[in-house]
Amino acid sequence: xxxxxxxxxxxxxxxxxxxxxxxxxxxxxxxxxxxxxxxxxxxxxxxxxxxxxxxxxxxxxxxxxxxxxxxxxxxxxxxxxxxxxxxxxxxxxxxxxxxxxxxxxxxxxxxxxxxxxxxxxxxxxxxxxxxxxxxxxxxxxxxxxxxxxxxxxxxxxxxxxxxxxxxxxxxxxxxxxxxxxxxxxxxxxxxxxxxxxxxxxxxxxxxxxxxxxxxxxxxxxxxxxxxxxxxxxxxxxxxxxxxxxxxxxxxxxxxxxxxxxxxxxxxxxxxxxxxxxxxxxxxxxxxxxxxxxxxxxxxxxxxxxxxxxxxxxxxxxxxxxxxxxxxxxxxxxxxxxxxxxxxxxxxxxxxxxxxxxxxxxxxxxxxxxxxxxxxxxxxxxxxxxxxxxxxxxxxxxxxxxxxxxxxxxxxxxxxxxxxxxxxxxxxxxxxxxxxxxxxxxxxxxxxxxxxxxxxxxxxxx
Amino acid sequence: xxxxxxxxxxxxxxxxxxxxxxxxxxxxxxxxxxxxxxxxxxxxxxxxxxxxxxxxxxxxxxxxxxxxxxxxxxxxxxxxxxxxxxxxxxxxxxxxxxxxxxxxxxxxxxxxxxxxxxxxxxxxxxxxxxxxxxxxxxxxxxxxxxxxxxxxxxxxxxxxxxxxxxxxxxxxxxxxxxxxxxxxxxxxxxxxxxxxxxxxxxxxxxxxxxxxxxxxxxxxxxxxxxxxxxxxxxxxxxxxxxxxxxxxxxxxxxxxxxxxxxxxxxxxxxxxxxxxxxxxxxxxxx
Numbered sequence: 157x158x159x160x161x162x163x164x165x166x167x168x169x170x171x172x173x174x175x176x177x178x179x180x181x182x183x184x185x186x187x188x189x190x191x192x193x194x195x196x197x198x199x200x201x202x203x204x205x206x207x208x209x210x211x212x213x214x215x216x217x218x219x220x221x222x223x224x225x226x227x228x229x230x231x232x233x234x235x236x237x238x239x240x241x242x243x244x245x246x247x248x249x250x251x252x253x254x255x256x257x258x259x260x261x262x263x264x265x266x267x268x269x270x271x272x273x274x275x276x277x278x279x280x281x282x283x284x285x286x287x288x289x290x291x292x293x294x295x296x297x298x299x300x301x302x303x304x305x306x307x308x309x310x311x312x313x314x315x316x317x318x319x320x321x322x323x324x325x326x327x328x329x330x331x332x333x334x335x336x337x338x339x340x341x342x343x344x345x346x347x348x349x350x351x352x353x354x355x356x357x358x359x360x361x362x363x364x365x366x367x368x369x370x371x372x373x374x375x376x377x378x379x380x381x382x383x384x385x386x387x388x389x390x391x392x393x394x395x396x397x398x399x400x401x402x403x404x405x406x407x408x409x410x411x412x413x414x415x416x417x418x419x420x421x422x423x424x425x426x427x428x429x430x431x432x433x434x435x436x437x438x439x440x441x442x443x444x445x446x447x448x449x450x451x452x453x454x455x456x457x458x459x460x461x462x463x464x465x466x467x468x469x470x471x472x473x474x475x476x477x478x479x480x481x482x483x484x485x486x487x488x489x490x491x492x493x494x495x496x497x498x499x500x501x502x503x504x505x506x507x508x509x510x511x512x513x514x515x516x517x518x519x520x521x522x523x524x525x526x527x528x529x530x531x532x533x534x535x536x537x538x539x540x541x542x543x544x545x546x547x548x549x550x551x552x553x554x555x556x557x558x559x560x561x562x563x564x565x566x567x568x569x570x571x572x573x574x575x576x577x578x579x580x581x582x583x584x585x586x587x588x589x590x591x592x593x594x595x596x597x598x599x600x601x602x603x604x605x606x607x608x609x610x611x612x613x614x615x616x617x
Numbered sequence: 618x619x620x621x622x623x624x625x626x627x628x629x630x631x632x633x634x635x636x637x638x639x640x641x642x643x644x645x646x647x648x649x650x651x652x653x654x655x656x657x658x659x660x661x662x663x664x665x666x667x668x669x670x671x672x673x674x675x676x677x678x679x680x681x682x683x684x685x686x687x688x689x690x691x692x693x694x695x696x697x698x699x700x701x702x703x704x705x706x707x708x709x710x711x712x713x714x715x716x717x718x719x720x721x722x723x724x725x726x727x728x729x730x731x732x733x734x735x736x737x738x739x740x741x742x743x744x745x746x747x748x749x750x751x752x753x754x755x756x757x758x759x760x761x762x763x764x765x766x767x768x769x770x771x772x773x774x775x776x777x778x779x780x781x782x783x784x785x786x787x788x789x790x791x792x793x794x795x796x797x798x799x800x801x802x803x804x805x806x807x808x809x810x811x812x813x814x815x816x817x818x819x820x821x822x823x824x825x826x827x828x829x830x831x832x833x834x835x836x837x838x839x840x841x842x843x844x845x846x847x848x849x850x851x852x853x854x855x856x857x858x859x860x861x862x863x864x865x866x867x868x869x870x871x872x873x874x875x876x877x878x879x880x881x882x883x884x885x886x887x888x889x890x891x892x893x894x895x896x897x898x899x900x901x902x903x
Contacts, residue, residue, distance in 0.1 A: 223663040224687060288660060289667030289867075291683070 169335045173328055180327060184320040191316060195309040196275045203300050206242055207282045210298050214246070215286040222286060222293040227256075234258045244279065244301040250294035263303040267310030275306055341365035345376060357384035398460055405457045412453060415446035448577075455579040458513065459566065462586035467507035471614035474501040474515070474546075477508065478535070481515055485523070492523045498535035502544045503614030510587045511611075517580040518548045518607055524576060526552030526604070542613050543593055549606040560597040584609060648680040649839065649847075652701030654692050654708065654831060655685050656756075656786040656807050657871065665867045666705075669854070672863045676850035679843055688784050689759035690903045702839050703847065707761040707831050710890040711902060719834040722848045724882035726855065727873070729827035731805040732766035735793070738818040742799060745776050745823050753778040754789035754798035758903040761890065763789070766825045767802030769897045787811055793819070806830055806873070813872040828889050832882065851879040 163171070214237055221230040230248070238246045238258040248256040265272060283297040344361050351359040359380055361373045419442045426435055475498075482489065482496060489496070496519075504511065522533050534549045555563060555570065562568050564585045569578035584607075585595040593610035600606045651670055653662055662685050670681040684701060686692045693708040695701060699717045709719035734753070736742045742751075748771070755764045763786055771778060781798050783789030786807045793801040794817050805824070812819060833851060835844045854860030855878030864877035884891070 219660045219663075220658070220687075223659040223683075224685060226687075289664040290671055291663070291667035 169332065169339070172335065173331060176331055177324065177328060180320075180324045184317075184324070187320070188313070188316070191313065192271075192274050195312075199275060199302055199305045199309065202305060203242065203280050203302055207280055207298060207300050210237075210240075210243065210300075211282050211284045211296070214296055214298065215284060218248075218286065218296070219288055219293075222250075223288060227254075231256055231258070241304050242300045242302070243298060245297075245299040247297040247299075248294055249297075251292060254294075263301060263307070265303050266307045267313075271310055271313070272303075272306050275302070275309065278302065338366060338369075341369035341373060345369075345372060348376060348380070352380055352383070357387050401460045402457065405453045405460070409450065409453050412446055412449040416443065416450065419443040419446055452577050452579075455577040455583070459579050459583050459586060462510070462513075462583050463590040465507040466509040469505060469507050471503050471505055471616050472508055472511055473503050473614075474511070474537070477512060478515060481512070481519060485519060488523055492526070493530040494523050494526065494533060495530060496533045496535065500537075501535065501546075502537040502539060503616070504544050504546075504611040505614050506587075506591060506611055514584050514587055514609065517584050521576070521580055521607075522548065522550045522552065522605075525570065526550050539613065540610065543610040544613050545608060545610045547606055547608050549600045549604060551600060551602040551604040554599055554603050554605045555597055557599075563597065564595065581607075647843065648682055649702035649843070650684050650700065651681045652692065652695060652704040652706065653683060653685045654704075654706035655687060655689060656804065656831075658785070658787065659685050659687065661870065664870055668863045668867055672854065672860055673847060673850040676853065676860075677843070677846035679846065681847070689757040693759040693903055699836060699838075702836050704834050704836075705831050706834070707828075707887075707890055708759060709832075709834050710887060711761070711765070711894045715891075715894070718837040720837070721832040721834045721882055721884050721887055722844060723833040723851050723879040724886055725830045726876040726878040726880055727806065727830055730762065730830045731827055732762035732770075732802065732825035733805050733808060733821050734767050734770075734800055734802050734823040735808060735819045735821050736800045737793065737796075738820050740799065740820065742822060745771065745774055747822075748778050748800055749776050751778055751799040752781045752797075754781045754783055754792050754801040756786045756789050756802075757782050757784060758901055760786070760802075760804075762804045762825070762828060763802045763807075765897060765899050765902050766828075766893065767823075768899045769893070770823060770825065772898050790815075790817070804830075810871045810873045826889065829882075829886055832887055833879065848881055852881050854878050 166174075214234075217233055217237065218230055221227070221233060234246050234248060234256055235258045237243065238260045243260060244262075245257065245259045247258075248254075279299055279301050281297060281299045283295055285295045286293045341361075341364050344364070348359045348361045357380065360377050363370050363373050363377075365373070419439055422439050423443065426432065426439060478496075478498065478501070488494075519533070522531065526533075532551050534547075536547045536549070538545050559570055563570065564581050566582045567578040568582075569576060581595070588595045588609045588611060591612050593612070595607065595609040598606045598608065651666070653666055655662060657665075663683060666683045670683055674681045681703065684695075686695060689708070692706060693711075693714060696704060696706060696708050696714045696719070697717065704719060708714050709717070709721075734745065734748075742748060753771075755767070758764055768780075781789075781792065783792050783801075786804055789798070789801045790803060790808060790811045792798050794815065800822065808819065811817065835847070854864055855876070861877070868875070868877050
């Protein structure tokens with residue numbers, strides 16, 4: 157939840173809409189604030205002005221009735237006058253203490269109390285004497301109420317708020333629609349990029365959208381074209397190289413076999429010759445090197461084939477495969493006093509021949525290079541995302557840190573005391589890399605060597 | 618004993634002074650109504666008369682309160698009921714108002730006035746006979762010069778007109794100016810003032826004998842002492858700088874020409890009114 161709320165994780169459209177809404181709301185609030193302020197000043201000014209005007213016009217209206225002494229007309233005129241908007245009360249006092257009071261019906265406040273308080277408008281009152289020809293006929297007091305003005309201001313404010321709300325909605329909808337349509341090429345770009353990443357080098361995007369997107373799409377298409385051409389060149393080169401290596405290894409196997417064959421024949425022939433140790437030794441060396449050459453060529457072939465499946469890629473349960481290998485290596489394991497233990501091993505998605513190559517290579521390495529008797533090999537696995545990480549850990553002599561990366565290079569051996577070709581771990585890594593995984597070495601808890609490799613998680617069919 | 622007498626004398630003097638003061642206070646507190654014939658609109662009438670009455674009140678030691686009505690008819694009715702203590706009106710001379718007993722105490726210094734029948738300057742009407750069966754404006758049936766005298770002449774000349782009433786003098790002058798009536802019967806002084814103020818040009822097609830302008834009269838119930846004090850105050854206005862200032866200001870409102878002020882007078886100066894009312898053939902005066 158926390159990471160979702162981080163700004164960078166929020167979609168661009170949402171960011172833009174949020175910002176636009178924020179700006180509009182801020183503008184709206186500012187507008188409302190200034191409107192309320194202006195209304196307050198205006199209402200106050202209008203009321204004061206209105207009072208001044210009323211204090212001039214009402215006495216003029218009443219003069220004739222006052223001079224004639226027609227109090228019935230006076231009362232009627234005052235009652236009519238009080239019906240004007242914003243006039244709440246009119247009080248007339250004459251010099252003989254006669255009082256006429258006329259009050260309008262209280263106006264109901266339609267605006268909310270907070271709005272009325274914000275306008276801070278209160279009743280205002282003013283009085284004036286009615287003097288005609290230097291004689292005072294009385295005085296008049298007029299009380300104005302701000303409520304009609306507040307109600308009018310509230311109606312205006314409601315319209316303003318409605319317009320703001322409509323503007324906000326229309327604006328946000330417009331932005332959303334525009335972006336949704338305008339960013340469609342982005343989705344196409346996204347899909348095409350994913351297709352390209354998955355290896356569909358022929359992916360191209362139909363030019364569409366705004367000039368900016370057009371440029372990006374054209375650039376993408378150029379890039380995809382270049383990638384495809386480069387890929388084709390690389391594939392051709394690799395295929396040529398692979399083919400050359402395979403053919404070379406195959407053709408070199410023949411002379412190696414002949415060397416072994418003829419060295420065996422020479423051995424047999426020289427067996428009848430007495431006491432020629434040097435010749436015997438030379439022959440033995442030729443035989444060994446011929447066999448070594450055979451093994452090298454074989455491993456080179458395996459290395460060259462490590463990138464490609466050698467059978468159906470399927471979900472493999474390691475346990476039965478491991479058991480078969482243990483049976484196959486039983487005599488060697490017994491001779492090396494080597495003990496293998498493992499728990500529940502997680503299935504992987506690979507072809508069986510290559511998985512067998514990995515297991516066989518690692519077991520073989522452990523047996524040959526463990527260096528300690530008895531030797532314990534522990535095999536474990538754990539899920540790491542969509543891959544399974546295997547660990548072959550022994551309690552042997554281990555590999556110094558400076559050599560842990562070198563041993564994955566072709567033909568690199570830590571010692572020549574064993575018959576290994578120095579290609580085994582390179583094959584293991586090549587297989588792992590070909591399916592998006594990797595292989596590496598760490599030190600075991602007991603000081604031995606732990607070889608890790610990652611393969612895709614098995615997908616049961 | 619001598620000491621007691623001196624003390625008693627002091628107390629008597631003190632109480633006498635107190636009573637004298639109280640008595641004066643009582644005289645000063647007396648309020649009287651002063652009814653004015655509505656020749657103009659009520660507000661203008663009040664603007665004209667209130668400063669004058671304030672001056673006279675202060676000088677006479679009484680409180681004079683101006684009263685008026687909307688129409689001449691209402692004013693005449695008020696006079697017939699004796700509502701006013703003092704009055705500025707010529708309706709006191711006609712029946713039944715003459716039975717109330719108002720007595721003239723002052724007349725205006727201004728020249729005598731006339732009843733006139735006037736038309737607009739550009740009017741084709743030249744003689745009274747041209748008004749036969751035409752609409753002629755009058756303030757009200759209660760107006761002396763502008764109805765009774767003018768209509769008396771028309772009736773004696775056998776000129777039948779269509780009377781149209783405007784409520785008061787200036788009201789009907791306004792109707793003449795607006796062309797709603799062919800002619801208007803007016804008080805010459807009021808007409809002149811209106812003409813100057815409103816920049817209205819007119820022509821007189823008939824004019825009566827002269828009459829003194831409206832008198833100030835007192836009701837018989839007003840104490841003699843008060844009547845004399847009021848008469849003296851009015852008569853002294855034009856000779857007093859403050860009174861003259863008040864008169865000038867009030868007359869400037871209605872743009873009336875001098876002389877301003879009032880002169881002591883009696884019923885005899887208004888015999889012409891009394892005789893007219895006795896001899897007139899106008900039957901529908903109010």
